[in-house]
Amino acid sequence: MLVIKNLNTYYGQVHVLKNVSLHLREGEIVALIGANGAGKTTLLNTVSGITPARSGIVSYRGLPVQDLPPHRIVGLGVSQVPEGRQVFKPLVVEENLELGAYLLHRNKEGKEEAKKNLQMVYELFPVLAERRRQPAGTLSGGEQQMLAVGRALMAGPRLLLLDEPSMGLAPLIVQEIFRVIRSLVEERKTTILIVEQNAKAALNLADRGYVLDTGKIIMEGAASDLLVNRDVQRAYLGRDKKEIWER
Amino acid sequence: MNIWEPAQECMSRDELEQLQLERLQATINRVFKNVTFYRREFSRMGIIPEDVESLAHLKRLPFTTTEDLDKNYPYGMFAVPLREVVRIHSSSGRGGKPVVVGYTKNDIRVWSGLVARFMTAAGVTRDDVVQIAFRYGLFTGAFGLHYGAEAIGASVIPISTGNTEKQIMIMQDYKTTALVCTPGYALTLAERMEKTGIDARGLSLRVGLFGGEPWSETMRRDIENRLSITATDNYGLSEVIGPGVAGECVHKCGMHIAEDAFIPEIIDPLTGETLPPGQTGELVLTTLTKQAFPMIRFRTRDITSIDYGRCECGRTFVRMKKPSGRSDDVLIVKGVNVSPAQIREVLFAAAQGEPRYQIIADRMDSKDALEVRIEVTEKIFSAELQNQRSFLEMVRKRIEASIGIHVTVKLVEPGSIPEGEGTIIDKRII
Numbered sequence: 001m002l003v004i005k006n007l008n009t010y011y012g013q014v015h016v017l018k019n020v021s022l023h024l025r026e027g028e029i030v031a032l033i034g035a036n037g038a039g040k041t042t043l044l045n046t047v048s049g050i051t052p053a054r055s056g057i058v059s060y061r062g063l064p065v066q067d068l069p070p071h072r073i074v075g076l077g078v079s080q081v082p083e084g085r086q087v088f089k090p091l092v093v094e095e096n097l098e099l100g101a102y103l104l105h106r107n108k109e110g111k112e113e114a115k116k117n118l119q120m121v122y123e124l125f126p127v128l129a130e131r132r133r134q135p136a137g138t139l140s141g142g143e144q145q146m147l148a149v150g151r152a153l154m155a156g157p158r159l160l161l162l163d164e165p166s167m168g169l170a171p172l173i174v175q176e177i178f179r180v181i182r183s184l185v186e187e188r189k190t191t192i193l194i195v196e197q198n199a200k201a202a203l204n205l206a207d208r209g210y211v212l213d214t215g216k217i218i219m220e221g222a223a224s225d226l227l228v229n230r231d232v233q234r235a236y237l238g239r240d241k242k243e244i245w246e247r
Numbered sequence: 248m249n250i251w252e253p254a255q256e257c258m259s260r261d262e263l264e265q266l267q268l269e270r271l272q273a274t275i276n277r278v279f280k281n282v283t284f285y286r287r288e289f290s291r292m293g294i295i296p297e298d299v300e301s302l303a304h305l306k307r308l309p310f311t312t313t314e315d316l317d318k319n320y321p322y323g324m325f326a327v328p329l330r331e332v333v334r335i336h337s338s339s340g341r342g343g344k345p346v347v348v349g350y351t352k353n354d355i356r357v358w359s360g361l362v363a364r365f366m367t368a369a370g371v372t373r374d375d376v377v378q379i380a381f382r383y384g385l386f387t388g389a390f391g392l393h394y395g396a397e398a399i400g401a402s403v404i405p406i407s408t409g410n411t412e413k414q415i416m417i418m419q420d421y422k423t424t425a426l427v428c429t430p431g432y433a434l435t436l437a438e439r440m441e442k443t444g445i446d447a448r449g450l451s452l453r454v455g456l457f458g459g460e461p462w463s464e465t466m467r468r469d470i471e472n473r474l475s476i477t478a479t480d481n482y483g484l485s486e487v488i489g490p491g492v493a494g495e496c497v498h499k500c501g502m503h504i505a506e507d508a509f510i511p512e513i514i515d516p517l518t519g520e521t522l523p524p525g526q527t528g529e530l531v532l533t534t535l536t537k538q539a540f541p542m543i544r545f546r547t548r549d550i551t552s553i554d555y556g557r558c559e560c561g562r563t564f565v566r567m568k569k570p571s572g573r574s575d576d577v578l579i580v581k582g583v584n585v586s587p588a589q590i591r592e593v594l595f596a597a598a599q600g601e602p603r604y605q606i607i608a609d610r611m612d613s614k615d616a617l618e619v620r621i622e623v624t625e626k627i628f629s630a631e632l633q634n635q636r637s638f639l640e641m642v643r644k645r646i647e648a649s650i651g652i653h654v655t656v657k658l659v660e661p662g663s664i665p666e667g668e669g670t671i672i673d674k675r676i677i
Binding site: 021 | 262266268270273277296300327331351356357536538
C-alpha cells in the first residue's frame with residue numbers, strides 16, 4: 001500500500017527525518033510513536049506532500065508520489081487529519097465537511113460520491129449530524145476532532161494519516177474516536193497511519209508500530225510486542241521515567 | 248504441511264526486502280547509539296548509520312568476530328541496560344573467555360517463535376510429546392527447543408542429557424513422539440535399544456530434530472532407519488540467538504533461514520569479500536530483531552552455501568546447506584566448540600617445549616571422541632616410564648579442564664605424524 005525508503009526531510013538546514021524506511025500493508029493500522037520533536041508530524045507531512053522530502057522514495061500503491069503536490073496526493077486517496085484539528089471555526093459543521101470533498105466537486109459523479117460520503121460521516125459520528133448547522137467553533141474539543149476526521153473522510157481516502165487524534169481529549173472521547181477508526185478499517189478497508197504521543201493508546205489500536213527517535217527509526221514490530229517492550233515503555237509509555245541509562 | 252507463521256515465512260521477496268531494510272536500519276541506529284564497540288568501529292571506517300540505504304550497503308559495514316566478543320567480555324556488546332535483560336546464556340568461545348549473550352523479554356518471545364517455526368516445519372504439532380535431551384544450562388540448545396515446543400503447544404519433557412536407560416524408559420512409557428538431541432546421541436540411543444532388544448518400531452517416536460554438531464546424510468539415513476523416524480537438521484549459534492536461525496522442512500533440502508530475523512551473507516573467509524549467490528563460503532549473519540544482543544555481520548566460521556530456489560513447502564526463505572566445515576580450526580565435539588589453540592597452549596606448557604601433535608575428532612560407536620597424539624620428544628623420552636604415564640595423565644586433565652570435554656591423550660613415535668597432514672583431523676565429516 002505505502003512503501004517508504006530512505007526518506008530524508010529538512011526544515012531549512014535542520015535534518016528532521018534521517019533515512020526513514022517503513023511500510024503499510026492494505027488494511028493495516030500502523031502506529032508511529034516517539035517523543036515530541038522526533039519527526040512524527042514531519043513524516044506525515046512528507047507523505048501527504050506538504051513538506052516534500054529532499055531524498056528518498058514514497059511509493060503509494062506502486063506509484064512514486066514523493067514529488068507530487070498535496071492536492072494530487074489527496075486525489076490518489078490519501079487524506080491527512082492534521083494535529084490540533086484545525087477546523088474552520090466560523091464555518092458550520094456541514095460546510096467544514098464539504099470542504100473535505102473539494103476535489104470531488106469537479107464532476108457529477110464526484111458530487112454524488114461527496115453526498116454519499118457525507119451520509120457515511122454522519123453515520124459514523126451522529127453528533128456531527130445533530131450539529132450540522134452549528135459553527136465548528138462552538139463544538140467541544142472531542143467533537144472538533146470528530147469533525148476533523150470526518151472532513152478527511154469526505155475525500156473517500158484509502159489511506160488515512162492521523163496526527164495526534166487523542167491530543168487534549170478526555171479518555172472516553174479518545175475511546176470513541178478510536179472505535180470509529182477501527183470500524184473504518186473493518187468496514188471500509190481503510191489503511192491507517194497514526195502518529196501519537198499517547199503510545200499506549202495507539203499501540204492498542206494498531207497492528208504494528210515503529211518507534212521514531214530523533215528522526216531515525218530505532219524499532220519496528222508487532223504492536224503487541226512493542227507494548228510489552230521495556231525500552232518502549234521506559235521511553236514512551238512513561239514507565240520508570242526517572243531512571244537513566246546505566247550499565 | 249503446517250507453517251507456523253505463513254505471513255512471514257511465505258512473504259514475497261519484495262515485501263521481505265523492504266522489511267529487512269527497515270529492520271536493518273533500525274538495528275544499526277540502535278547499535279550505533281547503544282554499543283560502544285559498533286560506534287567506534289563505524290567511526291573508524293567513516294560510516295554513519297544513514298549511509299545504509301539498501302541491503303547491498305550491508306557489505307560496507309564491519310564484521311563482528313568472536314575475538315571482538317572476547318574483548319568485550321562480558322557485557323560490552325549488550326545494547327540494553329542489564330536491567331532489561333531477563334536471561335543470560337553463554338557459549339564456549341574460542342580459547343579465552345566464554346561468550347556471554349543476553350535476551351530481553353521480547354527477545355525470548357521472538358526466539359520462541361523462531362524455534363516454533365522450524366519445529367513446525369519438521370512436522371511437530373501440539374499433539375506431540377517432545378523429549379528434549381539437550382543439556383539444560385548455559386547452552387542455548389535445550390531452552391530454545393523447549394520454548395519453541397511450548398509455543399506450539401506440544402508436551403515438553405525436559406529430561407536433559409545423560410542416563411540413556413532412563414531416556415529410553417521415558418520414551419517408551421511417556422510415549423515420546425519427537426526427540427531433540429545431538430545426532431550422535433540419537434545413535435547412542437538406537438544402539439542401546441538394539442542391545443537390550445527394544446524394537447524402535449514399537450515406540451511412538453516419529454520425528455527427530457537434531458543439531459549441535461556436524462552430521463552427514465549417511466548418518467541421517469542411519470538414524471532414520473534404526474529409530475524408524477524422520478530426522479531433520481537445524482542450525483543456530485548462541486552468538487546470534489541459539490537454535491532458530493535455520494531449520495529443515497520435511498523436504499530435507501537445506502535449512503530455511505528465518506530471513507525476517509537474520510540477513511545471511513556468504514563471504515570468502517580469506518578476503519572478506521561477499522561471494523555471488525550460490526557459491527560456497529563462510530556464513531555471516533546480521534540480526535534484525537534482537538534487542539539485548541544485536542550482531543552486525545557476525546562471522547560464524549561455518550562453511551556453507553545458500554540456495555535461492557523455491558522450495559516445495561511454500562516457504563520463500565532461502566535455504567542453507569549443512570555446514571561442511573569451519574573456516575577456522577574450531578572442532579565442534581559433543582556440541583562444544585573446541586579450539587585447538589586451547590589444547591596447544593596446555594600441551595606446550597606441560598611438555599616444556601613444542602612437540603609435534605595431532606588432534607583427531609572421530610566418531611567411535613556413534614559417539615564423538617577426541618584424541619590428542621603427541622610425538623615423543625627428548626624431554627618426554629628421558630623421563631622414566633612412570634613419569635611418562637603421569638605426564639599423560641596431567642596433560643589429559645589439564646586439557647579437559649580447559650575445553651570441558653573428555654579426551655584421550657597418546658604418545659606416538661617421533662616422526663610418525665605425517666608431514667603436511669595438518670594438526671587437526673576431523674574424521675566425522677565425510
